[in-house]
Amino acid sequence: MLFSSITFLYFFLPCAVLFYFMVPQKGRNFILFVMSLLFYAWGEPVYVLLMLMQIVISFVLVLLMDRFREERAGRAFYMLSVLLPFAALFYFKYFHFFMENLFGIRIKTAALPIGISFYTFQIASYCIDVWHGRVKRQENFITYAAYVTLFPQLVAGPIVRYSEIEQTLVKGMDSSELYGSLEQGIVRFAAGLGKKVLIANVIGEFAAEVLALEQRGIALSWAYAIAVSLQIYFDFSGYSDMAIGLGNIFGFHFPENFRYPFISKSISEFWRRWHITLGAWFRDYVYIPLGGNRVRMIRWIFNIFAVWFLTGLWHGAGWNFILWGLMFAVLLVMEKGCSRLSAGADISFPRYIAGFFRHLYVAAVIIISFLIFQNDTLTGAFADIQALAGCGSRIGHAAVKPEMDAYLLRNRIGILCIGLIGSTPVPLWLWQRAQERLNGIRFGAAAVRLLRVLFTAVLLLLCTAYLIDGSFNPFLYFRF
Amino acid sequence: MRKGRQKHRVIILTLLFYMAGIVLVFTLCSSKTISESERRRLAQKPKLTAASLTDKSFMEDMETYLLDHFPFRDGLRRIKAYFAYDVLRQKENNDIYVVDGYASKLEYPLDGASVRRLAGKMTSLKHQYFPNQNTWYAMVPDKNYFLAEQNGYPSIDYTQMTGILMQELEDSGQNWNDMDISSSLDIGDYYRTDTHWRQEQLFDTAAKIGEALGVGEYLKLQKADFEEHAIENFYGVYYGQAALPMKPDTIIYLTDETIEKASVWNLEENILDGKVTMSEEKGAVLKPVYRLDKLTEEMSLDKYDVFLGGASSIQVIQSPLAATDKRLIIFRDSYTSSLAPLFLEAYREITLVDLRYISSDLIGEYVDFEGADILFLYSTAVVNHAAVLK
Incomplete structure (x- = not known):
């Protein structure tokens, strides 16, 4: 089930909230578990059994691991508890890719279960954390199952670790926070829904319109590339916002997943702001165990490449994703190298000039990286990148109609501007300034509350309108 | 503390009434079979069977049914059209543009x-x-x-x-x-x-x-x-x-x-x-x-x-x-x-x-x-x- 669907918004979510708060604290994890299973089964009626099986197996293995911790069997159970979820992930997501690329054998595997990349990482992190004593083993199966299946973050993250929500799962929601958390959750969810439905989807329409053209001009190629980056950002961060908001509604505090990544001045900063929970997962469970940066340079470079190869592969079984990941590895190594080289050098640029060029560099890299990310084939990605330089198969010198390019740009200029501004902290900054000013005057606080209510209601109404219109399906008497 | 709770309740109650209202209208309104503006027959409530569950057609049909019968459907579509034209400054909506009172499809x-x-x-x-x-x-x-x-x-x-x-x-x-x-x-x-x-x-x-x-x-x-x-x-x-x-x-x-x-x-x-x-x-x-x-x-x-x-x-x-x-x-x-x-x-x-x-x-x-x-x-x-x- 998608958050941005009528089924979820108007039927599933109200029921889930109602049942959750109707039952006493003790029964809430059970409600969450059952509702999460229903949520998942709505989209994956068969694979819900696979997920359940993985939950049961990992629960039992962790139990055995904990019981035989001091014996050799304990380590074996630990290894199994980590490897089995990854084996399932490998089979469903990567087996066909490796068979084809290593052995030239084309095989047909089953469809990829929704959210398997996310819940595999959650199960693995729990097993690893219990083994290393960072968290206590959860003895209640329902509580553990509720952690893995928790529907707000089940299918698209953020990747939540057990330690981050353990307290709410075990002790329940702090009643003094109930209303504040609910309100915060509702506003955050509405904002995320707006990002997804009103911005990402509409920018996606523009990208599809451009793709439908056989050829295009250089200006439209740049607009397309920017649109792709914005679409991916608003789509993914919108979903994360919805997840965090839903978490708040149920009393959980999920970690932030995006912090205005496009304002970064370096790629390493970008990855501290983009899909933060994934970056943190790879840092804590792969990079640091490999030795991190406290090793010789060659080993450190290897660690960086290993982590970014895996990060790329996590996003999908395709060469474009691998290339995408490795591109960041190269850039991160270069950045580190440059910062070491420049550490002793006496180079003084005015800060704003340096800042401008740093932003420019990050923007160019990000735009190119998402063209690689978005394309199904490397050929398509290279063609899109070439188009930015005004050459390649996408650019049509004779076939392009400038008026067509101009129309497409004019038609979507509004949403592109909203997307560009919305991807920076400017709107939040403006809201905070307005809030400060309003709070200083009589009835100002009431006005702020009213504005928040209006903002949420209008967003929900508009999103509903877009979802309804998206289903418009006229009988056209053959298009006419 | 109590004042704080009341403050939060405004938004919670607004949302609650909004959603409850929609569900109520949805439940009470008689199911239409035809959409005049879209000139088509609307989806009917899907039947729940083991086959329709496993092949997901029940879920897809249910979403279509809910979308088709959503209260104030035409009004909501109109709101979307106004937003696209007037706020996003689009020159068309669903590929339809209107010039001098004449609507045409791109x-x-x-x-x-x-x-x-x-x-x-x-x-x-x-x-x-x-x-x-x-x-x-x-x-x-x-x-x-x-x-x-x-x-x-x-x-x-x-x-x-x-x-x-x-x-x-x-x-x-x-x-x-x-x-x-x-x-x-x-x-x-x-x-x-x-x-x-x-x-x-x-x-x-x-x-x-x-x-x-x-x-x-x-x-x-x-x-x-x-x-x-x-x-x-x-x-x-x-x-x-x-x-x-x-x-x-x-x-x-x-x-x-x-x-x-x-x-x-x-x-x-x-x-x-x-x-x-x-x-x-x-x-x-x-x-x-x-x-x-x-x-x-x-x-x-x-x-x-x-x-x-x-x-x-x-x-x-x-x-x-x-x-x-x-x-x-x-x-x-x-x-x-x-x-x-x-x-x-x-x-x-x-x-x-x-x-x-x-x-x-x-x-x-x-x-x-x-x-x-x-x-x-x-x-x-x-x-x-x-x-x-x-």
């Missing part, structure tokens, strides 16, 4: 391969069924022809489209006669909310075609020759798509004695258990030229179906009062439904073939091409999407 770019495909279809039909007969063709320009370019909207290159078709037909070595009807039309000849042209505005066009076919002298094409009948509140196909408030059109259909005496046979209404009763055979179902029975929701969701009853693979119009014994066969789309009655003064029999609904290989079983004039009359939108022709 049609671009030109698909040269489609035009060549149409030419191939035309030449193969001529080769198969009427190699030595006089054959004409014309393209009906869509509303974009009059509205798009001059208002900054992209449109197909009509000159190039015509050029490709002419060249392809010329290269076939067959004898084809082209006619240009675009000069006899302007935007006022089309419905504001629909794609089609208006029958009462087609005298010049019909005269032009009649002259080219050599029957111009038999046609009566003066307003005074006909009696006008109005059908009010015609919301065309673009009305629903635009989701903006637009005044409805009025369909005016023309009658005279010749049209009133004419009868229409169509293939779909004359097939029973695989057996076809042809128009001249006993027991054939014959209908009038204007199907007023199609004005009810049960029969049709499109009032334009009043012209010859709407979509049909093969139709034969018999005109006993025609001035000649000539026969005309038109390969056509829906535009011809309102034009064909104007030729009944000149032709004893007009056969309309719609290749969107019947394969080219089958038409020989129902249509006698011998001695008939042949006309291909397709709108530019069909020319640009010729893959729909079988």
Whole structure:
């Protein structure tokens, strides 16, 4: 089930909230578990059994691991508890890719279960954390199952670790926070829904319109590339916002997943702001165990490449994703190298000039990286990148109609501007300034509350309108 | 603390009432079966079975059902349209734009391969069924022809489209006669909310075609020759798509004695258990030229179906009062439904073939091409999407 669907918004979510708060604290994890299973089964009626099986197996293995911790069997159970979820992930997501690329054998595997990349990482992190004593083993199966299946973050993250929500799962929601958390959750969810439905989807329409053209001009190629980056950002961060908001509604505090990544001045900063929970997962469970940066340079470079190869592969079984990941590895190594080289050098640029060029560099890299990310084939990605330089198969010198390019740009200029501004902290900054000013005057606080209510209601109404219109399906008497 | 709680309650209660209200209205409102603005039957509640659960069709159908029956659906679509136009400054909504009160659907770019495909279809039909007969063709320009370019909207290159078709037909070595009807039309000849042209505005066009076919002298094409009948509140196909408030059109259909005496046979209404009763055979179902029975929701969701009853693979119009014994066969789309009655003064029999609904290989079983004039009359939108022709 998608958050941005009528089924979820108007039927599933109200029921889930109602049942959750109707039952006493003790029964809430059970409600969450059952509702999460229903949520998942709505989209994956068969694979819900696979997920359940993985939950049961990992629960039992962790139990055995904990019981035989001091014996050799304990380590074996630990290894199994980590490897089995990854084996399932490998089979469903990567087996066909490796068979084809290593052995030239084309095989047909089953469809990829929704959210398997996310819940595999959650199960693995729990097993690893219990083994290393960072968290206590959860003895209640329902509580553990509720952690893995928790529907707000089940299918698209953020990747939540057990330690981050353990307290709410075990002790329940702090009643003094109930209303504040609910309100915060509702506003955050509405904002995320707006990002997804009103911005990402509409920018996606523009990208599809451009793709439908056989050829295009250089200006439209740049607009397309920017649109792709914005679409991916608003789509993914919108979903994360919805997840965090839903978490708040149920009393959980999920970690932030995006912090205005496009304002970064370096790629390493970008990855501290983009899909933060994934970056943190790879840092804590792969990079640091490999030795991190406290090793010789060659080993450190290897660690960086290993982590970014895996990060790329996590996003999908395709060469474009691998290339995408490795591109960041190269850039991160270069950045580190440059910062070491420049550490002793006496180079003084005015800060704003340096800042401008740093932003420019990050923007160019990000735009190119998402063209690689978005394309199904490397050929398509290279063609899109070439188009930015005004050459390649996408650019049509004779076939392009400038008026067509101009129309497409004019038609979507509004949403592109909203997307560009919305991807920076400017709107939040403006809201905070307005809030400060309003709070200083009589009835100002009431006005702020009213504005928040209006903002949420209008967003929900508009999103509903877009979802309804998206289903418009006229009988056209053959298009006419 | 208590004040803090109250503060938070405002937004929580607002949302609660909003969602509860929607669900309540949804539950209480009687389930509609038809959407007038979208001119389609709405999805019905899906049945829950083991098979529909495992193949996910139940979930998909349920979402469709909820979307179709959502309270204030048309109003919400209108809100979306206003937001797209006025806030996002889009120049279209769902590919529909409105200029001077006329709604039109964007049609671009030109698909040269489609035009060549149409030419191939035309030449193969001529080769198969009427190699030595006089054959004409014309393209009906869509509303974009009059509205798009001059208002900054992209449109197909009509000159190039015509050029490709002419060249392809010329290269076939067959004898084809082209006619240009675009000069006899302007935007006022089309419905504001629909794609089609208006029958009462087609005298010049019909005269032009009649002259080219050599029957111009038999046609009566003066307003005074006909009696006008109005059908009010015609919301065309673009009305629903635009989701903006637009005044409805009025369909005016023309009658005279010749049209009133004419009868229409169509293939779909004359097939029973695989057996076809042809128009001249006993027991054939014959209908009038204007199907007023199609004005009810049960029969049709499109009032334009009043012209010859709407979509049909093969139709034969018999005109006993025609001035000649000539026969005309038109390969056509829906535009011809309102034009064909104007030729009944000149032709004893007009056969309309719609290749969107019947394969080219089958038409020989129902249509006698011998001695008939042949006309291909397709709108530019069909020319640009010729893959729909079988």
